[in-house]
Amino acid sequence: MSTIPAIKGVDETQATQRARTPGGVIHEWLTTVDHKKIGILYITYALIFLVIGGVEATMIRIQLAVPDNHFVSPQVYNRLFTMHGTTMIFFVAMPIVFGFGNYLVPIMIGARDMAFPRLNAFSFWISAFAGVLLYFSYLGASGLYAAGSAPDVGWFAYAPLTAKVFSPGHSTDYWTLAILLSGVGSIGTALNIVTTTLCMRCPGMKLSRMPLLVWIYLVMGGLVFVTISPLTAAQIMLTLDxxxxxxxxxxxxxxxxxLWMHFFWIFGHPEVYVLVLPAFAFMNEIVPVFSRKAIFGYPAMVAASVCIGFISLSVWAHHMFTVGMGAAGNTFFVFATMVISVPTGIKIFNWLATMWGGRLIFATPMLFSIAFLFQFLIAGLTGIILAVAPFDWQLHNTYFVVAHFHYVIVGGILFALFAAFYYWYPKIVGRMMSEKIGKWHFWLFVIGFHLTFDFMHIPGLLGMPRQIYTYEADRGWGTLNLIVTIGVLFQAAGVLVFVYNLVRSYYVGKMAGPDPWDAWTLEWSTSSPPPDYNFAVLPTVKSRRPLWDLKHPEDPDSDYEL
Amino acid sequence: MRNDEMTYGEESGSRAHVHSAEGVALPVPTVWPLVLALGVSLVISGMVTHWVISALGVILVGRGAVGWFLEVLPHEHHATVPTVVEVIPVVSTRGIRAHPAVDEKHRKLLPIETFSVWAGVKGGIVGGIAMIVPATGFSLVRFHSLWYAANLLAAGGFVSWAGESNEFLSQFHPLGLLAAFGIHALTSLLVGLLYGAMLPMFPRVPILTAGFIAPFLWTGLLHSALAVISPILNDRIDWPWFVASQIAFGLVCGFVVNLQVKVRTPQFRALPFSVRAGLEGDLQETESEEP
Structure with a gap:
């Protein structure tokens, strides 16, 4: 081990200049095995599908905006909600968290790439082709067999609706096979994340010094192993049927x-944690930096993450309270579901304790993070309500459930993702995103989100079933649904502003420099964007905040950590 | 010297990304993962389109696999990427209006010594045993039976016992005793564990906190939730006796915890060597310092 003399410094290494012809650029991206480029590919691919899924959501909401509406036909409507759910979970949320994981995990542990770079590329491409296959169903399912179009069995595709007799043609097969393929990609990426984390940390980075983001991605990778397997098995069984x-x-x-319900939900509920754990991971990095304090309760946060990983595997049948599992089954899943609120609550309190007494900076990433904290808390509380079996019997398959899980996925995960975009965009691109446009994005989206999903609970409480095509005027759901749809328009405007900010900042954003947020983890110790090899020479760390130690040699964290 | 908290050194053990004087060896870009992924996708897609698509997929899978193997066998292909190192100072962009004086006690988190979590678990086990005495006393005084309290506790787990009479609950039921034992043992352990986890927050007076404060908190919690957890227990519970049992549990638990040896927290490391070695200073005084 040799140490370069000026150790109070960062790598400011220029990436190798390449020929930038269009063909060269395309070739470079198609053949890359660099974890950062693959991360960007994942994120870009997910953003494209986010727009597609968002358009589908908007069409669903237009259809439901007023009573007795026939904006689309019932058949098209069934396809819309099926494709919307499938797209958002499998082709937006999963790829985007994998994208951030790909980009951040190696660089935050001081590694130069993933453990298996080629497998990483393979995982991305097979996931990408899975999305293409799913959407090819709009052409292929009817084009070649004249028996339907895109999948229309709902994103959880309950049996026996998926049987050949009820779902002729190939629309359901497209759904099954696309999910099967994307599962292969998910397993590959999870394998890479786990192996990289366990085997490629830089000198000095013990598990107890690992950034919380990396800890959480480790747990998430383990969850993916356990949960994708039953889903894949179920898809194979359905294909055999x-x-x-x-x-x-x-x-x-x-x-x-x-049997299908058990197989699907033993994937489906941990999947929520596969998606929300990375959201927690982003909070763990963003909240301390914008509170100017170290994270409160690091060991408790690690323990809570691991606990969530385990407990989340024992809650799946709370989706099935209405099938008649019996008192023992219901009681177990009620308690298991409630127990998971304990480690989740620990996290919420620790984030609040991190902010408490800090010098808060209300930059856009922090605004989204604060909104996340509030909204995820509400989402958790409605989750507790639904965990009570008798209550769930009343509300099962109503819009209350739809509002609850959108509160989790949009109010929690998507807000955290927006925070992550604003926080790491300068590292990925080398330029800052516009704060002014970012605040427009934030407020439009917050207003839209609350208009949509706060009000969506009420028709659910009044008995409006999910997946309903339309409703009569005398049901009293009309005004509420109109407000919900108006909220979607605000959210759509927010997303457009966000995309504009992404594109605009790429060209004219202020140069970021290596460490624009005055942060403390290793990714900020290299140039923005980082060179292909991340670090010219690998760092050695002695605490959880190596850049703090460099900036404050008089008071390093290493004096206080085990 | 502090300024080596993060140093940059050459990588020593990684096979994949070796750093040399000329640069860093990284895996060469390759198209074969894409070809293989496309091949697998086409094989699958043939099931919903046409067998020719699957056949094309099989060809691509074969070519992709061979190409991939040749990338890594017999040796993984690498390209050396030249590096240029420019060192720039790392500085915090935030100004400091007043720099606090830094001494050995700066950022210290208290306490320096506390009880281990296991002390709480041991306390929970012994307290759980002690709690049986007042609970059984309640059974004897009110129902002239040794088993009433145990059966009442067990009834929460047996739906069929919900409507049983006091006479039934006063009789000996092996299954009831077993269930009561399981519920009581698990609860005692968990309460002890929770107490152990909370001990660092109030390490000085375990008998007071365990003997009086915790029983009232626990009783309040149960009072509000018992109707949901065990309706039969909620209907028939005698709260004064319950509180007495809780206090018995807490006093014994706190006494057992007090017998345990305190352990040093990680903050002990931040103390000056002379204090840690016992040459000067006293921990009691340090504990009262503000962080």
Whole structure:
């Protein structure tokens, strides 16, 4: 080990200049095995699907805005909500968290790339082709077989609706096979994240010094292993049912529709944590930096993350309280679901304790983070409500449930992702995003979000079922649904402002420099954007905040950490 | 010297990304993962389109796999990327209006010594045993039976016992005793564990906190939630006796914790060596300092 003399410094290394012809650029991106480029590919791909899924959501909301509406046909409506749900979970949320993980995990642990760079590229491309396959169903499912179009069985595709007799043609097969393919990509990326974290940390970075983001991605990777497997098994069984006449889910021939529900939700609920854990990870990095304090309760945060990982595997059947599991089953899943609020609550309190007494900076990443804290708390509280089995019997499959999980996914995960974009964009691109436009984005989206999802709870409480095509005027849901739809328009405007900010800042944003936020983790110790190799020479760390130690040699964290 | 908290050194053990004087060796870009992914996707897509698509996919899978193997066998292909190192000072962009004097006690978190979590668990186990005495006393005084309290506790786990009479609950039921034992043991352990985890917050007076404060908090919590957890227990519970049992649990638990040896927290490391070595200073005085 040699140490360069001027150790109070960062790598400011210029990436190798390459030929920048269009063909060269395309070739470079198609053949890359660099974790940063693959991360960007994941994120870009997810953003494209976010816009597609957003358009579908807008069409759904227009259809429901007023009673007795026929903006789209019932068949198209079924396809819209199926494709919206599938797209947002499998082709937006998963790729985008994988994208950030790809970009950040190696660079935050002082590594030069993922453990398996080629597998990383393979994982991205197979996920990308899965999305293409899913949307090709709009052409292929009817084009070649004249039996339907895109999938229309809902994003959880309950049996026996997916049986050949109820879903002829290939629309459901497109859904099944696309999910199957994307699962392969997810497993590959999770394998890379776990292996990289365990085997490629820079000297001095013990597990107890690892950034919380990396800890959480480690837990998330483990969860992906456990949860994608039953989903993949279920997809294979469904394919066997549909192609070869097996009877796993065929209730007329001794199969079980409940079996599908168990397989799907033992994936489906931990999947929520696969997505929300990275949101927690972003909070763990952003909240301290914009509070100018170290994270409160690091060991408790690690323990809570690991606990969430384990407990989340034992809550799936709270999606199934209405199927008649019996008192013992219901009681177990009620308690398991409630127990998971304990480690989650620990996190919320620790973020608040981190902010408490800090010198808060209300930059755009922090605004989104604060909104996340508030909204995720509300989402958790409605989750507790739904965890009570008798209450769930009343509200199951109503818009209350839809509002709850959108509060989690939009109010929690998407807000955290926006915070992450504003926080790490300067590192990824080398330029700052506009704060002014960012605040426009924030306020438009906050207003839109609350108009939509606060008001969406009420028709649910009044009995409006999810996936309903339209409703009669005398139900009393009309005004509420109109407000919900108006909120969507605000959100759509917010997203457009966000995309504009992304593009505009790429060309004219202020130069960021290596460390624009005065932050403390390793990614800020290299240039923005980082060179291909991340670090010309690998760092050695002695605390959880290596850049703090460099900036404050008179008072380093290493004196206070074990 | 402090300024080596993060140093940059040459990588020593990584096979994949070796750093040399000329630059850093990184995996060469390759198209084969993309080809293989496309091939697999086409094989699958053939199931919903046409077998020719699958056939094309099989060809691409073969070519992609061979190409990939040749990338890594017998040796992984690397390209050396030249590096240029420019060192710039790392400075905080935030101004400091008043720099506090830094001494050894700066940023210290208290306490320096506390009880371990296991002390709380041990306290919970012994307290749980002690709690049986007043609970059984309640059974004997009110129902002239040793088993009433145990059966009442167990009834929370047996739906069929919800409407049973006091006479039934006063009789001996092996299953009830087993269930009560399980519920009581688990609860005692968890309460002890929770107490142990909270001990660093109030390490000085375990008997007071465990014996009086915790029982009233716990009783308040249960009073509000018992109707949901165990309706039968909620209907028939005698709260004064319950509080007495809790106090018995807490006093014994706190007494057992008090017998345990305190352990030093990580903050002990921040103390000057002379204090840690016992040559000067006293921990009691340090504990009263503000961080």
């Amino acid at each position: 549909r192609y070869l006449g097996s009877h796993f889910f065929d209730t007329q021939a001794g199969g079980s529709a409940l």
